[in-house]
Amino acid sequence: MQQLVYQHTLANGLTVLGEPMPWLESVAFTLMFPGGTAREPADRIGLAGMTLELSQRGSGRWSSREVVEQLDFLGVDRSSSVSSFYTSISMSAMASVLETTFEVAVSMVREPHFPEDELEEVRQSALLELAAIEDDPAQKCFVELKRSRFADPFGRSSLGITSGIESVSHSDCVEFHQRHAQPQGAVLSIAGRFDWQEFLKLVERHLGSWSGISPKELGHVEPHVASVHIPHDSQQTHIALAYDSVPYQHPEYYRGRGIVGILSDGMSSRLFTEVREKRGLVYAISASSHSLKNCGSVLCYAGTTSGRAQETLDVTIETVRSIYGGIEPGELSRLKSRARTALVMEQESSVSRSSQLAYDWVILGRTTSRQEVLQEIEQLSAENLIEHFSKHPPKRWTLVTIGPEPLEFHDAV
Amino acid sequence: MQFKQVTLDNGLEIIAEVNPNAFSQSLGYFVKTGSRDETLDVAGVSHFLEHMLFKGTPRRTSADVNRELDDLGSQSNAFTSEEQTVYYMSVLPENQLPALDLLTDMMRPSLRDEDFQTEKQVILEEIAMYDDQPPYGAMERSMEEFFGDHPLATRVLGTKDSVSALTSEAMREYHSARYAPNNLCLVAAGAVDFDALVMETQSRTKHWKPAQVGRQLRRPVTISKQIQMVHPPATQQYTLEFSPGPGYMDQSRYISRVLATILGDDSGSRLFWELVDKGLADAAVCYTYEFQDCGVFGLYLSGDPEQQQDNWDLIQSIVNDSASAPVSERELELAKNKICAGILLAAERPSNRLFSVGGSWLSRHQYETAAQVSQHYRSVSLDDVQKAFVSLVDRTTVHVSVGPEIAS
Numbered sequence: 001m002q003q004l005v006y007q008h009t010l011a012n013g014l015t016v017l018g019e020p021m022p023w024l025e026s027v028a029f030t031l032m033f034p035g036g037t038a039r040e041p042a043d044r045i046g047l048a049g050m051t052l053e054l055s056q057r058g059s060g061r062w063s064s065r066e067v068v069e070q071l072d073f074l075g076v077d078r079s080s081s082v083s084s085f086y087t088s089i090s091m092s093a094m095a096s097v098l099e100t101t102f103e104v105a106v107s108m109v110r111e112p113h114f115p116e117d118e119l120e121e122v123r124q125s126a127l128l129e130l131a132a133i134e135d136d137p138a139q140k141c142f143v144e145l146k147r148s149r150f151a152d153p154f155g156r157s158s159l160g161i162t163s164g165i166e167s168v169s170h171s172d173c174v175e176f177h178q179r180h181a182q183p184q185g186a187v188l189s190i191a192g193r194f195d196w197q198e199f200l201k202l203v204e205r206h207l208g209s210w211s212g213i214s215p216k217e218l219g220h221v222e223p224h225v226a227s228v229h230i231p232h233d234s235q236q237t238h239i240a241l242a243y244d245s246v247p248y249q250h251p252e253y254y255r256g257r258g259i260v261g262i263l264s265d266g267m268s269s270r271l272f273t274e275v276r277e278k279r280g281l282v283y284a285i286s287a288s289s290h291s292l293k294n295c296g297s298v299l300c301y302a303g304t305t306s307g308r309a310q311e312t313l314d315v316t317i318e319t320v321r322s323i324y325g326g327i328e329p330g331e332l333s334r335l336k337s338r339a340r341t342a343l344v345m346e347q348e349s350s351v352s353r354s355s356q357l358a359y360d361w362v363i364l365g366r367t368t369s370r371q372e373v374l375q376e377i378e379q380l381s382a383e384n385l386i387e388h389f390s391k392h393p394p395k396r397w398t399l400v401t402i403g404p405e406p407l408e409f410h411d412a413v
Numbered sequence: 414m415q416f417k418q419v420t421l422d423n424g425l426e427i428i429a430e431v432n433p434n435a436f437s438q439s440l441g442y443f444v445k446t447g448s449r450d451e452t453l454d455v456a457g458v459s460h461f462l463e464h465m466l467f468k469g470t471p472r473r474t475s476a477d478v479n480r481e482l483d484d485l486g487s488q489s490n491a492f493t494s495e496e497q498t499v500y501y502m503s504v505l506p507e508n509q510l511p512a513l514d515l516l517t518d519m520m521r522p523s524l525r526d527e528d529f530q531t532e533k534q535v536i537l538e539e540i541a542m543y544d545d546q547p548p549y550g551a552m553e554r555s556m557e558e559f560f561g562d563h564p565l566a567t568r569v570l571g572t573k574d575s576v577s578a579l580t581s582e583a584m585r586e587y588h589s590a591r592y593a594p595n596n597l598c599l600v601a602a603g604a605v606d607f608d609a610l611v612m613e614t615q616s617r618t619k620h621w622k623p624a625q626v627g628r629q630l631r632r633p634v635t636i637s638k639q640i641q642m643v644h645p646p647a648t649q650q651y652t653l654e655f656s657p658g659p660g661y662m663d664q665s666r667y668i669s670r671v672l673a674t675i676l677g678d679d680s681g682s683r684l685f686w687e688l689v690d691k692g693l694a695d696a697a698v699c700y701t702y703e704f705q706d707c708g709v710f711g712l713y714l715s716g717d718p719e720q721q722q723d724n725w726d727l728i729q730s731i732v733n734d735s736a737s738a739p740v741s742e743r744e745l746e747l748a749k750n751k752i753c754a755g756i757l758l759a760a761e762r763p764s765n766r767l768f769s770v771g772g773s774w775l776s777r778h779q780y781e782t783a784a785q786v787s788q789h790y791r792s793v794s795l796d797d798v799q800k801a802f803v804s805l806v807d808r809t810t811v812h813v814s815v816g817p818e819i820a821s
Contacts, residue, residue: 023434026758064690068681072747075754092758124692128716132695134648135547233646235541266483267467268476277475280534283542305541334483341486341505347436348762 005357005367006196012211014183016203017357017367019191021350027192028092028350030358031105034215035087035180037156044168046126046160048082051173053122054114055181056080060107064115067104076101077351082158084150084292085218086362087180092351095193099202106206109181116170123165130159137238137402138284138303140230145240145299148226149398150292153218182212189357192350221295227399229406237309237403239302241316243394245289247296248363254376255388256289259323260298261335262385263287268334274319275302281312287320291363298394306404313399313407323389327382339377343370416780417607424595424623427611428780430602430770432763438603439767440512441501442520443775445598446591448571449495449564449704450628457571458579458587460493461536465584466500467491468528470518475528481515488764495565496704497775503764506604510613517599517617520592529581537577540570547644548651548715551815555711558640559655559811563633565704593624600771603763630706633657635809642815649695650718650816652725656808658710661703661776667789668797669710673699674748675740675798676732677712681747683731683738688714694724699732705776710808718816735802745795753787 006018040047057064071078074097080089089108093101133140147155188207190199223244246256263270264287267277275285287300300320304312346352360367399409415431447459469475482489482502489502500519504512543549553568560566571579599614601607635657659666677684677699688697694716702709712732714724731738759765760783769786773779 024761026761065686069743069747072681072751075750075758077755077758094754094757121690121692125689125695128692128695131648131717132715135646137545138542234545236538236545267479267489268483273476273479276535277479278531280531281538283535283539303542304538330480330484334480334486337484337486339486341437341488344505345437345488345503350761 003370005369007367008200010183010204010208012183012208013185013214014207014210015187015361016200017187017189017361018194018196018199019353019357020194020196021192021347021353024192024350025094026092026350027095027098027190027194028090028354029102029105029188029190030088030090030354031109031186031188032086032088032358032362033109033181033186034085035176036083036085037158038084038153038218039180039215040153040156040164040176042152043164044172045156045164047164047168047172047176048087049158049160050122050126050165050168051176052080052082052087053125054119054173055108055112055177057115057118057122058113060103060111062104062107064118067108070104071101074101084154084156088358090351090355092192098194102202103206110207110210112177114170114174114177119170119173123168126160126165127162130162130165133159137232137234138301141238141240141301141400141402142299144228144230144402145242145398145400148228148400149223149242149297150221150295151224154221154292180215182214183207183210184212184214187358187361189354189361191353191357218293221293223295223297223396223398225396225398227409228401230400230402231404232402234403235305236303237306237401237405237407239304239309239313239316239407240400241300241313242297242398243320244392244396245296245298246392247294248291250296252388252392255380255385256296256392258335258380258385259389260287260289261338262323262327262331263320265338266334270319270322271300271316275312275315279315281308281315285316309401309403309405310407313409320394323386327385329382332380332382336377336380340374343374414782418780419611421594421615421618423618423621424593425614425618425621426598426774427614428598428600428770428774429605429607429610430766430780431605431607432603435603435763437503437763438506438509438601438605439501439503439763440509440516440599440601441499441767441771442516443598443600443771444498444592445496445596445628445775446498447494447496448567448569450591451567451587453567454575455579455583455587456567456575457536457569458584459498460569460571461532461576461579462584462588463491463493463498463500464532464536465524465529466519466522468532469523469525470521471523472518478515478519481511485512485515487512493569495569497772499771501767506606509606509610513610513613514617517614520597522588524581524585524588526581529584533576533579536570537573540573540576543570547647547649547815550644551642551651551653551813554640554642555653555655555811555813558638558813559635559709560633561635563631564629565633565707590624591626593626594618594621595623596626598771598775600767600774602766602770628705632707635811637809638811640813641819642813643818644815645817647815647817649715650721650814652714652721652812652814654712655709655811656805658701658708659703660706660708662705663708665801666701666703666708668793668801669701669708671745671748671752671790671793672798672801673701673710674752675744678748678751681751684728687727687731688724693720693727697724697728710805718818721814721816733806735799735806740795740798740802742795745793745798749790749793752790756783756787
């Protein structure tokens, strides 16, 4: 479990984090800057995603096609995404091609061409992507759950909305990028096979002169109680449910997460056992911890044929509340065992370590070590979990259903 | 990295790619059975049986199985395809023995009727879930139409009717016919103690009896056809086209995969630049499916129903344009780099190696390192790919489209 994490702050405010994993051949890095959907103007919802897409259509000394070709040539696996508060770009590759890969990534952030004649193509792609989720009710259910629970601007989807996408202009993208793609509040993390000192030199060379003003802080997120039904001609009813919990930065986060683990981690978890194994009500059932700034929630999903949807919802809620009745020693030991194994196995993936370092930094303002997480896990007991659950009971529920008929749910209204 | 292999007296094969420096090990039983080995009256039994293997044995209840899987801290699951059923776990090396004990015991399930009836509801939910997803329905229909009376036409999940009618007796018969030790392979990857694995497996499976087990192999006879399906709640149009391609016994599969990458990878391919990058389609891709006796070269398009015909015409013009736009050296190089880097990056995790090593052994009785697999792609020549590209012009096609209404 030995672990070394380097940290350095550039003069311009950019935080750089590095975790060497010399036993790997690969290296992965993540660059996150504060350009999320919550920062979009209210009449331009979808701008953050379109800006990210346009920024990748040519940058630095590469044209749009050359960017893709260069990354394919180097064998780089890449992804980019927009969340409520951040835009993030991640790449992973064999260690030997780090330097050029990094140069391409930086060029997207610092020198995007923003080709004006490609804006319409970006817009059409965004509209198609938005339309596509209409045929994926499970995904749509979560988009609508976040929209209802976190409200505007925090509940916006990175897919945007039709009117917002249609209104975005070329200058909107350029300005949004200029305002948010800047070093203050941004973090660059790297994990895998690399030399820290060499990497810092590379970073200084490409990002040392990066400048900009930190965007203003956004307000607090307040969860909203709601019950929404979206009629859909489907065999299944999709149920997405949320209730209050503690966020990632809360001192008792691991207790909250532990309870979610008892409910949903693994095939012996309570939701899987009660809803699927004993009653055969669903194929898919899950719960997960979700943090949006100060606001912690548990998000649940179940999909079931509509005739059994009410029973599924009732059993799901009853199972969540069954935590009040106590936690078995076996449940706790399985939870710990899974957590320990996951901590060991994360050492096999540069990608997961690099993204976790960046995530920890933007939420906590520091990194966490495996040792620290392990200690938190080992300290969990049936007593402190129940005490936590009583102190932070499931409340302020939000329910979204998609299917033929609405369901009854009195707690939500 | 070391490859080890042993065949027990009862025919059970044990193979491992041992990497003493790995943090974990992955362990799985690969069963050479899937939907193509079913008769129509039990369509879906392989997949249903996969669920039932988690429902307990003479030594363990269903809850015991689930608890032990979690006790071991494992990341575990199973899947069923047309040709194989795989049960796997990733655990810390010190848990090799209990993981092996559990997985091995699971291969001899109780198949209790009460569990069978409850699990049937779960399977019917899974079928309903996919029925609500129009591209999945189009995919199942494409398989049925492409393969016709060939066993690969059978749906992996079965149908609502076939699953509803299935009995636990029929499942028991299928299990005893297909889960004979000589039709199974135990595969391990990562930090594995191979000698202990062999010894412990031997003692746990010595009472397993081998059986005559086979598979009907023949090339499908495909007739070109066009099918239009309507799924009124759909908002997008989804079009698939299947044409014959190489199977996994055929060395030309590497050429076919490289060609699919050049023409229709989800980024940087010809279809990507002409359709997706231009905002004309949500997705436009080429892919290959490989089976023991045959294969499929597939095209997939999704997007606005009103633009679908124009987009489809554009795809056809690209795929049939081998004469005026031959594959370039640069395209070939980029495709090879992309494929090979993907193989090498994935190979860092034992959990990924398990499927490569196990899949290759089950299908071809062959072990190759990740570097050796990459070499097959590196060896593909420009001439090979261009020939494969040219041959697409005369392909036989099964075309299935689904959307909110019949396209004009």
